[in-house]
Amino acid sequence: MLVIDSLEKRYANNDVALKGVSLELRAGEVVGLIGPSGAGKSSLIRCVNRLVTPSAGTIALDGVDLAHVSGRGLRRARRQIGMIFQEYALVERLSVMENLLSGRLGYTGFWKSWTRRFDGKDIARAYELLDRVGLAGMENKRADALSGGQRQRVGIARALMQEPRLLLVDEPTASLDPKTSRQVMRLIMELCAERGLAAIINIHDVVLATQYLPRIVGLKAGEIVYDGPAKGMDAMVLTRIYGDEDWTAITRNVAAAEESDEAAEPAAQRSTRSGPADAAYSLAATAVMAQAVTP
Ligand SMILES: Nc1ncnc2c1ncn2[C@@H]1O[C@H](COP(=O)(O)OP(=O)(O)OP(=O)(O)O)[C@@H](O)[C@H]1O
Numbered sequence: 638m639l640v641i642d643s644l645e646k647r648y649a650n651n652d653v654a655l656k657g658v659s660l661e662l663r664a665g666e667v668v669g670l671i672g673p674s675g676a677g678k679s680s681l682i683r684c685v686n687r688l689v690t691p692s693a694g695t696i697a698l699d700g701v702d703l704a705h706v707s708g709r710g711l712r713r714a715r716r717q718i719g720m721i722f723q724e725y726a727l728v729e730r731l732s733v734m735e736n737l738l739s740g741r742l743g744y745t746g747f748w749k750s751w752t753r754r755f756d757g758k759d760i761a762r763a764y765e766l767l768d769r770v771g772l773a774g775m776e777n778k779r780a781d782a783l784s785g786g787q788r789q790r791v792g793i794a795r796a797l798m799q800e801p802r803l804l805l806v807d808e809p810t811a812s813l814d815p816k817t818s819r820q821v822m823r824l825i826m827e828l829c830a831e832r833g834l835a836a837i838i839n840i841h842d843v844v845l846a847t848q849y850l851p852r853i854v855g856l857k858a859g860e861i862v863y864d865g866p867a868k869g870m871d872a873m874v875l876t877r878i879y880g881d882e883d884w885t886a887i888t889r890n891v892a893a894a895e896e897s898d899e900a901a902e903p904a905a906q907r908s909t910r911s912g913p914a915d916a917a918y919s920l921a922a923t924a925v926m927a928q929a930v931t932p
């Protein structure tokens with residue numbers, strides 16, 4: 638469904654972030670993207686959702702070349718892509734529900750969308766997603782009153798509001814403790830499996846990556862130097878990606894993670910309660926939102 642071919646990115650200051658990256662993802666396939674700082678992981682993700690414009694190459698999402706599409710075509714393509722960030726990118730002063738509904742806005746038409754009421758379907762979907770990510774009953778809490786793990790769950794639910802086919806995830810666990818990180822990774826993996834979502838997950842923690850992600854892509858200085866199964870992440874591969882280091886601690890963990898195979902854990906039991914869809918969620922907060930986005 639996603640075919641990246643010979644992708645290059647050179648920034649205006651002549652920094653070359655990507656030097657001919659080619660990568661294919663099947664529908665529902667989840668890939669972990671690892672590599673040292675500056676390798677180009679975020680640049681790759683930003684090229685795919687066109688937060689930056691690639692310098693050369695193509696990015697075909699279901700046959701549409703994201704590298705060259707613009708205007709309405711780009712907006713339509715972006716609706717198929719959900720983003721999850723390290724810093725959650727929530728609007729702090731808004732409630733959880735308002736943050737989720739903002740996930741329906743796509744990337745444009747912000748003011749226009751805020752001034753209309755969200756329809757019952759969106760609200761029902763938001764309640765259902767909150768329930769699914771373990772935040773049932775939290776819809777009226779302000780984003781800035783949540784813990785890091787809860788904030789990331791809001792970020793995940795928001796990314797799913799537009800029913801994307803592809804998730805782009807930039808360091809989802811970098812601000813979380815080890816246990817919360819694992820819960821968040823497990824949640825993302827379950828959601829991808831349930832909904833048949835493909836995902837590129839950019840992650841620094843190699844052990845965490847190999848524990849949850851069956852396929853790992855290693856980037857080094859803008860080039861792919863490994864693309865293969867997580868269990869192939871031995872000391873040689875790690876050295877190829879990161880340079881010389883004593884990798885014993887990590888490779889031991891990779892082997893142990895493989896044995897425990899947490900990724901295969903069954904999805905937790907969950908309820909399917911959905912909220913009062915017809916009780917149109919009051920957007921009296923429009924004024925608050927105006928403040929929230931006005932510097
Ligand atoms: N907006 C920008 N303008 C100029 N150069 C940039 C910009 N963004 C990234 N770069 C450069 O592109 C290269 C790749 O950066 P990128 O942020 O993609 O790396 P990364 O793998 O995500 O690193 P990290 O693990 O630290 O997040 C670096 O040399 C960086 O300095």
Ligand SMILES: [Mg+2]
Pocket residue numbers: 678679680
């Ligand atoms: Mg980055």
